[in-house]
Amino acid sequence: MTLSLTPQRSLSPCCRLMKNAAGLEFIRIEHPRARALLSLLGGQLLQYRPAGRPELLWLSGQAVLDGSKPIRGGIPLCWPWFGKASDQGPQHGTARLGHWQLEQVEEDEHGVTLALLFRDGALQLRQRLRLGSTLTVEATTTNLGVEAARVQLALHSYFAVPRVADCRIEGLGPDYRDSLKDCHVSGDDRCRFTPPFDRIYTAPRSDTLLHAGDRVIRLEHKAHDSLVLWNPGPALPADMTDAAGFVCVESARLRGPLLLPGQSTSLALHCRFEPLESELVSAAG
Numbered sequence: 102m103t104l105s106l107t108p109q110r111s112l113s114p115c116c117r118l119m120k121n122a123a124g125l126e127f128i129r130i131e132h133p134r135a136r137a138l139l140s141l142l143g144g145q146l147l148q149y150r151p152a153g154r155p156e157l158l159w160l161s162g163q164a165v166l167d168g169s170k171p172i173r174g175g176i177p178l179c180w181p182w183f184g185k186a187s188d189q190g191p192q193h194g195t196a197r198l199g200h201w202q203l204e205q206v207e208e209d210e211h212g213v214t215l216a217l218l219f220r221d222g223a224l225q226l227r228q229r230l231r232l233g234s235t236l237t238v239e240a241t242t243t244n245l246g247v248e249a250a251r252v253q254l255a256l257h258s259y260f261a262v263p264r265v266a267d268c269r270i271e272g273l274g275p276d277y278r279d280s281l282k283d284c285h286v287s288g289d290d291r292c293r294f295t296p297p298f299d300r301i302y303t304a305p306r307s308d309t310l311l312h313a314g315d316r317v318i319r320l321e322h323k324a325h326d327s328l329v330l331w332n333p334g335p336a337l338p339a340d341m342t343d344a345a346g347f348v349c350v351e352s353a354r355l356r357g358p359l360l361l362p363g364q365s366t367s368l369a370l371h372c373r374f375e376p377l378e379s380e381l382v383s384a385a386g
């Protein structure tokens with residue numbers, strides 16, 4: 102998707118602050134190792150394309166970009182809760198609807214590092230993105246209050262794929278909660294899916310391989326306790342016209358922890374395209 106954005110100012114040689122017609126701010130990154138776009142609404146990476154590779158992330162052509170809704174696509178952060186709130190708060194928390202502060206931009210010949218901050222009451226969420234030939238997202242919650250708090254976090258990544266029905270995923274683990282059928286399933290190691298699906302894997306591996314047509318994406322998760330797998334199939338949300346081009350594989354911490362005052366907890370995801378067969382052959386030859 103091409104967004105109509107107006108340049109505002111340079112943040113570093115490869116990073117530029119942009120604005121859209123609704124006044125939302127974005128950071129465009131054009132580095133020899135990767136091109137990317139991040140929205141300060143939601144602190145959300147929307148596009149990321151390492152040099153010589155396809156776009157990693159899916160962004161809906163119907164995404165609402167005026168701040169009235171979360172942006173559909175990229176890597177929204179569900180925080181400080183995932184799903185419906187018990188107290189009428191917004192689905193998936195406040196971070197994806199909030200304006201984030203850009204704390205730091207650094208770059209070198211290998212890529213760009215962005216540090217971003219969001220606060221909701223006594224809870225603080227820091228996000229560090231490293232964008233080069235691979236992508237690392239690290240999110241750290243800190244409890245700045247005087248009472249213990251239970252916090253959930255999910256990196257709700259929309260991975261772009263040629264066709265979701267042809268995908269295979271390894272490393273999900275055998276046990277999941279099927280949110281559509283409202284039941285628990287154990288010992289299911291199948292790695293093919295037919296949309297719609299909405300599952301929370303409760304014993305995921307630390308590495309996940311997403312085989313998607315012409316590409317294999319390796320995901321390395323750190324400190325996750327769950328993986329959410331979602332595609333709505335034909336019953337589409339209003340801000341989506343076609344769901345065949347993505348699969349959500351969401352690294353998540355859904356079972357706590359209880360954060361005492363002053364404590365922090367982190368969740369991280371590292372993504373990279375596996376080398377193509379032709380590259381392995383030429384490296385060997």
Ligand SMILES: O=P(O)(O)OC[C@H]1O[C@H](O)[C@H](O)[C@@H](O)[C@@H]1O
Nearest residue numbers: 192193280299329330331338349
């Ligand atoms: O439409 P949203 O609020 O962005 O939620 C999109 C989806 O997020 C997660 O993947 C949940 O498991 C799904 O149940 C939900 O439909």
